[in-house]
Amino acid sequence: MGSMNYSTRDAVEDIWGPRKGYKGTWPSRVDANYDEEPEKWVTSACVMCSNGCGLDIGVKDGKIVGVRGREIDRVNHGRLGPKGLYSWRSLSHPDRLKYPMIRKHGKLERATWDEAMSLIVERTKNIQERLTNHGIGFYTTGQLFLEEYYALAMVGKAGLNTLHMDGNTRLCTATAAASMRENFGSDGQPGSYTDIDHTSCIMLVGHNMSATQTVLWSRILDRLAGPDPPQIIVIDPRKSNSAKKATLHLAPRIGTNCALLNGIEHLLFKKGYINEEFVSKHVVNREKLANVVKEYPPDVVSKITGVPEADIERAADILGKTPSLLSTALQGVYQSNQATASACQINNINLLLGHIGKPGSGIFQMNGQPTAQNNREAGCDGEFPGFRNFLNPNHMQELADLWNIELTRLPHWNQPTHIENMMTYIDSGLIEMLWVNGTNPLVSLPNLPKVRETLTKQGLFLVVQDIFPNETTAIADVVLPAAAWGEKTGCFTNVDRTVHISHKAVEPPGEAKADMDIFIDFGERMDFKGKDGSPLFSFKTPEEAFKAWQGVSKGRPCDYSGMSYEKLSQGTGIQWPCNEEHPNGTERLFSDGKFFTDTEYCEDFGHDLETGAPVTKAQYEAVNPGGRAILKECHYLPETEATNDEYPLQLSTGRRTRHFHTRTKTGRTKELQDADPDNYIQISEHDAKHLDIQEGDMVLAESRRGKIEVVARVGDIQVGQVFTPMHYGYFDTHDGRARAANELTQERWDPVSKQPMFKSGAVRVTKIPPGEVKIHAPEQQTPTVKNLEQQSSKFDDPGDVHGDEKLERMLEYWLGATFTSFDTLQDICDHIIPRVKGVDFEIGAGMSVMHRITTACIDKLKPITEKYEINEQLGHDVSTGLKDRLFPEAIMDLSGSPAYDVLIVLQSFYLFLGHIEAHLFALQPTSQAAWDKDFNECIKFLTEQNEKMQAWTKQQLHSRGPQTLLVPCKQAVGLRERIEKRQRRDQEGQNMP
Known part of the structure; x- marks a missing residue:
């Protein structure tokens, strides 16, 4: 050697x-x-x-x-x-960021750490004072260590008490987490990589493992080269290297995964492949799923997906007969139409066949980035630390106690804000500070023209923390140099829950610091304290942070309590959960048939997969999973942006073998960059011939949002579809061409996981004449940076950023409208009671109770309205107008039937209660986010009372409906004629001068 x-x-x-x-x-x-x-x-x-x-x-x-x-x-x-x-x-590489920088007079200039951090703290406090903590957002990465994520989660959720925290894991793995919460009750990968060593069948759905996890693919290649090789099913529109090794390759149209998987499940039921013993003991919702997928026979699915009926049948037969099954999914599912619904169908297939929790059988809802799992565990994106359920008061109290903060300060009024909503808040001026860490949204987010506009918005204070300069650091107001892997110590967790430790090998360059040290420094400068006045951060070193995390994770699915830095340094990783019961880790989950779905343990109660509407605790308890997995059903819904004559091709984006994310590191690695130096677009042979495009031609690809100018590659993709890699931006190109895939993509996201649908939308591709010098798609990154540099800095004098601008919040108007609505409700009770007493004494008595309840609500609300100095103007006209429409003077003489008219009164009353319910529904999380216990208790009381009134009204409608509507009565005779006569009279009255 x-x-x-x-x-x-x-x-x-x-x-x-x-x-x-x-x-x-x-x-x-x-x-x-x-x-x-x-x-x-x-x-x-x-x-x-x-x-x-x-x-x-x-x-x-x-x-x-x-x-x-x-x-x-x-x-x-x-x-x-x-x-x-x-x-x-x-x-x-000489490009490494080594020193903090601050934008002064338009240009980024070197600064000291004290200058940079002091400016960040000053701006933070300025925004806190004017916009509250909700004016600050964090957008992080999938590449920090566990200890760093945990420190960041404490900064955001325990220090600033904000829900505006997300990570670029939203772009790649949010659906993985969502699907496991839906089916299994919590995040946490069921399978183990060792399942590859035993399995008889592997199904890869939207997952080109040969490019995205090359070592894992080599494990499969070695199985294929050995005795008794597994069958491989690949579902992918492209003929990837993974697909070339498949026993069966299904190439559906982009966006039709849900229909195809429904079709496979249809055949599993029809052909009797269901493991009825396993399903009856360990699974719920079998019949609901069966009723949906029965509408997806092979002929219907083939028309939707373009997959031949015979191939759908063959896939079902392979899956139904295999003694073991390992299923995987990645961006072809997660970034496509109906992402969570499709990922859940993959979970369904393994559950229906009983192929989970045993050697050779499992599921990898695959991650794209190396530490995405830790981001989700620690709660820096769409989750809460330790996979806790924000709708479970016990979970939130436990977390507040662990962090030594008051429960009212813990931001648990909603799920954390996803990045696309944060961008919307920035656009509207509701977020003025965004701290971006280890990610590059000016290349990675969808619809880049809009992203550039948003992130260079006047008034936005942009902090970017990274190891290299990139497209996003170029527009930052403060740049913080971070230490990289190998320059700091910490742990991270892979897809099969294996935790590794990475020890510090060398010092970071210049003045670069570990991310955890930066976050703790910020927390100390902000003087974050626990409820007893002690410092929020009880740790300084990575090992101390890891020990703190062990306490947070203990008893949760991702239990690290049995690990230590010493154990993790013995040469191999350890799979969580690792605790007293499993001191050496746990190879695979659910081997005992028990899932994380107990109501008091689960991370989430789930969602309707079509609409994204959350399932309530009561609805969840009605399903009664009690430790059983939940089959989740969903009908296929077509993409919203369909192809047409102007944009005839479906777009898909994705990864390349030799590059990672936006090439921050791989683009500066000569071997990798030289092998894949530039972007391209892949088009089918049929479409290329129709468009007179040859391999290597320069083409213009355009969507409704933007355009790119790249080389064409021909073949290995289905007709009507195109593919372009997502890695390429502008930090290393100087030819002036737009080439970033996200110039084309649309900012639509999955209704459940909120993951952007990068693999969707319509484009057109046209050939650029050979030798053409003109740039057809000029890149806009360089002009954006130059424009920013030509502006005098918005933050040279942070105290005067906004001058004497006046701000006013809308809470006082909404709260005033709520008070007006209750006042109007009391008026309704006053006027209905005398009308109905002589007609229906039970309703009259009930209305007296409603009046009493409403009075109690007004009395409860009055001190809050005085505290917040409400403005009733915006709500008055709405409430009184709605009352007049619902309760006209002739309300008791509409049909001539007293019983029928009582139903109308009840219906109108219920509708007005719904009007109040909407007000209270918005105020519930608002009162929590205001960190006002009295306000929150008041809204809880009002909500309970409104629900009580709704329940009484529904019961009356329910009990009176059959007798009133089914039994013939003489008053109904001639009703149609009387209604028409009244309508004519009303019309004539409207036409009078």
Whole structure:
């Protein structure tokens, strides 16, 4: 073995390495790449995809000189993919951010840490004073360590008490988490990578594993090369390298996954493949699912998806007969139409067949980024720490106690705000500070023309924390240099729940700091305190933060309480849950047939998959899962942006083997960048011929939002569909062409997971004449930055950013309208009572009770209205107008039938209560977000009383309906004629001068 430039293979060309066929135990193979013989090896793991391969970092003279796979690690058995073998070189790239920068007079200039952090704190406090904490948002990454996410969650949720926290994991794994909450009661991957070693069938849905998790794909390739290879089903519109190895490749039209999976489930029921014993004991909602999928026979599904009927039948037969099944999904599901609904159908298939919780059978709702799982666990995106349910008061009290804060300060009035809503709030001026950490939204978010406009908006204070300059740091007001992997210590968790530790190997460059240190520094400068006056942060080091996290995770699905830095440093990762019961970790979940669905334990009560409407606790309890998995049904719904003559092609975006995210690191790694230097668009041979496009031609791709100018690649994709990689932006291009995929994409998202639908929308592609010099799609990143630099800085004098502008909130108007509505309700009770007493004494008596309840509500609300100095003007006309429409003077003489007229009165009363309910529904989370206990208690009381009145009214409608509506009565004779006569009279009255 030489001492210089040692590499076990050229991983750019030989992506997956040599085969070692097997079944049972995956043979080891140590991959390595280093420039010099290391003086020492430091324990770590790869952070270049979600596989989480164990590796050692080679160090010499205080520098990283190479990496090698760790042979004893359970995840990779020594193997590394091309990104893992080469991307470490980017850390010594001269582009590294080394010092804080502040925008002054339009330009970013070097600053000290004290200057940068003081400015951030000053702006934070300015916004707090003017807009409250709800004027501040955080947008983070999928690449921090667990300890750093936990510190960030405490900054946002315990320190600033804001729900405006999301991560770019929203773009890649939000649906994975959502689908597991829907079916299993909580996030947490059921399967283990060792299931590949035993399984008889693997189904990959929208998941090109050969490109996205290359080491995991090499494990499958080795199974295929060994005895008794598994059957492979691939569902993908493109003929990817994964699809080329498939036993059966189904290529549906983009956006039709739900229909195809419904069709497969239809056949599983029809052909008797259901594991009835397992389903009867461990699953609920069988009949609801069966009733939906019965509408998806092969002929119907084939017309929707374009998949031949015979292939749908064959897929069902393979799945129905296999003794074990491992299913996986990724962006082809998560970023497509009906994302959560489709991901749930994958879970359904394994549940219906009983293929879960045993060797060879499981599900990977795959992650895209290396630490996306930790982001979700720690609660920096759409979740709460430890997979706690924000609708469960006990969960929230427990978290408040762990953080030593008052429950009223814990932001649990709703799910955390997803990034697209934060962008909307920025546009409307409701968020004035956004702290972006380790991600690059000016390339990665959909509809880039709109993103550029939003993030350069006057009045937005943009903080960007990263390891390299990128498109987003270029427009920031403050740039903070962060330490990278290998330059700090921390833990991270991969797809099959394996936790690795990554020890610090070298010092970060310049003045760069670990992300956790930056967050703690901010918290200390903001003087965040617990309820007893002690500092919010009880930890300073990563290991101390990990121990604090153990307490937060204990007893939850992601239990780390049995782990330690010492145990994690023994050479292989450990799967959570790891606790007293499972001191060495847990290979796979649900092996006992018990799921996380108990009402008091579950992370979420679920949603209607078509509308995204949340399931209430009462509705959830009615299903009574009680530790059983929940089958979730959903009809297929077509995409909203369909193709037409102007935009005839369906768009899909995705990943490449040698690049990661927006190429922050891989674009600065010579081997990887040289292999994949630029973007392209892939088009079918049929469409290319029709458009006179040849391989290598320059083409213009346009959507309703933007356009890109890229090279064409022809073949291996279905007719009517195009594909372009999502990695490419503008930090390393100078030819002036727009090439970022998200210039084309639309900002639509899944109703449940809120994940953007990157794989949707319509485009057109036209050939650019050979030799054409003119740029047809000029990039807008450079002009945007230049325009920003030409402006005098908005923040040279932070105290005068907004001058003497006047701000007024709308709470006082809404609260005033609510008070007016109750006042009007009291008036309704006063006027209805005398009318109905002589007609129906029970209703009269009931209205007397309604009057008493309404009076109590007014008395309860009055002190709050005085405290907040309400404005009744906006609500008065609405309430009185609605009263006049619902209760006209002739209300007791509409039909001539007293019983029928009472129903109308009850209906009108119920509608007005609904009007009040809508007011209270908006005020429930508002009163929590105001951190006002009295206000919150008042709204709870009003809500309970309104529900009581609604219940009485519904009961009266329910009990009176059959007798009044079914039994003939003489008063109904001639009713039609009387109604028409009244209508004519009313019309004549309207026409009078």
